Amino acid sequence: MADLPLRPELVGEEPYGAPQLDVPHRLNVNENPYPPGPAVLADVARAVSEAGAGLNRYPDREAWELRADLARYLGHGLGPENVWAANGSNEVMTHLLQAFGGPGRSVLSFTPGYSMYPEYARNTHTAYLTAPRRADFTLDAATVERAVAEHRPDVVLITTPNNPTGTSTPLDVVEAALRAADGLVVVDEAYQEFARDGTPSALTLLTDHPRLVVSRTMSKAFALAGGRLGYLAAAPAVVDACRIVRLPYHLSAVTQAVARVALAHAEEMLAQVDALRRERDALVGWLAGRGLEVAESDANFVLFGRFADRHAVWQGLLARGVLIRETGPDGWLRVSAGTPAEMAAFRAALTEVAAEQTLPGWRPPAPHDPGEPT
Structure with missing residues (x-):
């Protein structure tokens, strides 16, 4: 690329992506x-x-029937005019920043x-x-309010x-962000279906907050990562802004058809969510029992170190x-x-690695305990 007139901020950058390796146990990208x-x-x-x-x-460029199905799935009195769908939640977020970010504007996130x-x-400047x-x-709430007051972000x-x-983030923190911010507040709920019972969704706040956007995906809980369908719920004016910046016919007829089938079978598609919650919770307990630090999780993954x-x-x-993800803060x-x-394969492999590398603080599992590798 050295001889190409590449944008300066892209020089030396690498394409995003977790390793895609052909191994027996792929546990690195939070797939169902x-x-x-x-x-x-x-x-x-x-x-x-x-x-x-x-x-x-050409397909229906408004994906109206799909958006109607998504609205019915979400409930909360939403209609198709409140929903926007795109090629994965990645494109949803890109549409939002194309419409509400851009040169001279900023987005604030929490790391x-x-x-x-x-x-x-x-990519959206x-x-x-x-x-x-x-x-x-x-x-x-205090952390969010301070950050918004300091940076005055547009999103x-x-x-x-x-x-x-x-x-998970409590709804009072989202409400604090809505009070403090002048611009859009986007709540990314890609893993909301995996949250523990009683964990509320920001969807409950939409009626009273026209600058609130709630983003979701069908990649995780719906086991449709290969279908590439993300969506958001918001006031119709936000949806219309995304319609302005979208590329024509951005969702293929095949994508729309497959997503609608998945939504028609929502009960079956989501049937394994409870099983994955149980595996997550058991994994948190097992890792903590080995003497590791474990982040409390409402998603279908666990951060540990x-x-x-x-x-x-x-x-x-x-x-x-066993392929997992090397991401997050150093050491995790x-x-x-x-x-x-x-x-079971992950537990057995980590037990072997801990013994081989003599990890400090590691507590070996008791042999033949229920749920332990044998």
């Missing part, structure tokens, strides 16, 4: 490990075939946070500002449950066929909740 069942797949095949008959025509946020900002979370990775971005920590050389631990797990690693077999 349970694929759609036969009934869903049959309906997907039928819907794709029907969409295929019209592939010579540690999702590693794509600064890239959304960079929006200044990326951050404020630190508390030591336990939580957010409180405030709160992730709950947070990636990579799994931490701390390691003097986290890369060595990551590499040791990979050598045993993140593992996705998987099937019971995948979790």
Whole structure:
């Protein structure tokens, strides 16, 4: 690229992406490990075939029927005019910053946070500002209010449950952000379906707050990562702003058809969420029992540490066929909740790595205890 007239801020940058490696146990990108069942797949095949008959025509560029289905799924009195859908939550966030960020404007996020946020900002020429979370990775109203008062951002971005920590943010903190901010407040709820019972959604605040946006995805709980469908709920004026900046026909007819089938089968598609919650909670307990620090999680992953050389631990797990994510604050690693077999493989591999590397503070599992590797 040295001879190309590349934008200066892109010089030396690498494309985003977690490692995609062919290993027995992939627990690094928070996918739902349970694929759609036969009934869903049959309906997907039928819907794709029907969409295929019209592939010579452009798709519905407003995705109106899909947005109506998404509104019904979300409830809270929402209609299709309150919902916007795009090619994954990545494109949803990009549309928001194209419309409400841009040159001379800023977005404020709270770290540690999702590693794509600064890239959304960079790609839309929006200044990326951050404020630190508390030591336990939580957010409180005072922290948010101070950060907003200091930076006066055009967009405030709160992730709950947070990636990579799994931490939820109470609604009073979101309300504090709405009171303090002059611009948009975006609540990224990509992992909301995995939250523990009683964890409220910012969707309950939408009616009274026209500058609030709640972003979701079908990639995680719906096991539709390959379908690439993200969406937001907001006031119709916010949706209309996204319509201005979207590219024409940004959602293919096939994508719309597959997403609508998944929503029609929502109960079945979400059937494994409770199982993944149980695996997550068991994993938190097991890791804490080994003497590790573990972040409290409402997502389908767990952040744990701390390691003097986290890369060595990551590499040791990979050598045993277990791929997790080297992300978050220094010394921490993140593992996705998987099937019971995948979790057993992770526990066994980490136990071997800990013995091999003599990890400080590690407490070996008692042999033959229930749930322990044997």
